[in-house]
Amino acid sequence: MTLDGVQTGWHRTWRQVLWVAVIALIILASVGPVIYGVLLSVRPLSAIVNEPLSIIPPPSQVDLSSYATALGNEESGGFGLVSFMRNSVVVALLTVVLTTVFSVLGAYAAARLNFFGKRSVNVLFISVYLFPGIVLAVPLFVLMSRIGLTGSLVGLLLIYVAQTTPVALYMLRNYFAAISVSVEEAAMIDGCGRLAIIWRIVLPLALPGITATGLYVFMIAWNEYLYALLFLVQDRPRWTVSLGLAQLTGATVPAPVLMAGSVAITIPVVAGFFAAQRFFVSGLTAGAEKG
């Protein structure tokens, strides 16, 4: 049995070294692959193949042409990621708008109101959240083909809204539950209707939470791959960023271009994450504290 206070010096130093090493390993494992991607994207392919170990290129070797190739349009010999980004921005933004409207209304009801069927609705939402997406993808693919919505961003949008609303609703419910009800009660006595209360009181107070939830939904839509693959693969002009990059990987595209593409589609997501990181953490883990 050793007490903290009477440990021998070397024992303590050894523990300190181990602790620093583990933290260094955590940072390396989290950020290392991304940095490797960035470093590969600025080197010519011949240099990568000849000297795979010298991962940090000398300044004279740095070459940004891969980004032009990955992002540029097809007419100028590029792979068109910029036009895929346009598709992804449109779908992701529309998903955010629709999901926010649905989930704000639903989350308010779940946080504040008692209504018949509340429990079954909750169970329904959780089941949808946990149900295997690939299983639903089969009938959705058939139904969408039957009504001619494959090859259209509208079909994708509907599915993204349905897939993101339950998790958005869950996050928002936690934010709403944390807002005091007394202001709302005062407003109701003054004759405010329910929608007016949501619009004038709840929305402004929950705005940080709603912004974070919106960003999270944007990320899910931006990163989504399976449904984009199923619905849009035949239709190159409508590809989203994730599908576009995955299709490049299948083709014989040189590594630096692939890495440039990966870095380019990652930047918006990581930037958004760091902007709203604090809100995510509290929104996603609300409930875990009780645990």
Place this chain on the structure above:
Amino acid sequence: MTRARREDLQGRALVSPTVLVIVLSSVLPLLAVVLFAFTKVRLIDIPRISLSNLTFSTANFTQLFASPTFRSVLTTTIAYATLTTVGSLAVGTTVALVLRRPFRGRALVRALALIPYVLPVVASATIWKQLLNPQYGLINAVGASLLGWESPIAFLSTPTQDFLGLPVPVTLLVVTFFEIWKTAPLVFLFVTARLQVLPTELEEAAAIDGAGPLARLRFIVLPQLRGVLLLLLLLRFIWSFQNFNDVYLLTGGAGGTEVLAVRVYTELITKANIGSASAYGLTMTAVLLVLLALYFLANRRQVDS
């Protein structure tokens, strides 16, 4: 109208748009998948599908249960889901415990540790494919020059390779490792949230009584994390069991990594067989439900005894 009655109506009105979207996009498709699983229907039949001309049979399931593919895919899926779940819980909890003690820059390290979780899966799979590349990937380069590997390892297409006389499922371990790397941050996040609200008195008292750091971890901290870890165990298993993206993007199912979700996709798109894809999907859901039921039974028994 009474206040309770009005609240009831308003509540139902406010959730109805969400319920409508979910019924259309999840409940109806679920019914359709049950229907398709019992019919012989292929992709070319899509323009002619209607409720009146479907003929029902159990042929899809007879074929599925008779095929050796199904058994191997099911085994792979359970191995993959179990290994990734246990791995991500272990790694995520360790990271949370290491970052528990305050130090300068801890907030930044905590934020960086979440990066694998927020990266677009296509981007991280593409980057890892380069890292693992046999010709120019960093890992094989390090192995060849520093660890003395005689020939590069094809990490993404090697079902088994002998290592010290034991057959090692290389590619399955690689996709498992990738999934642990990608999902451990979520475990880290949840465990950290729980750690932040633990009362410190117990630990301080134990330290004064002479309990070392490992004893405090084992007897005071871990028991209090039990609830959140059991929840994460459940969630991670459900999600890993149905994972499509990570495996498909890394290997396409090659190298002994074909899991149920990838098989459903192959049946639907490559084999153009809606019926058997649905049968695979439905069986996958059933297996998941059975495993969940066993989990809850085992937990209840533990609580009882």
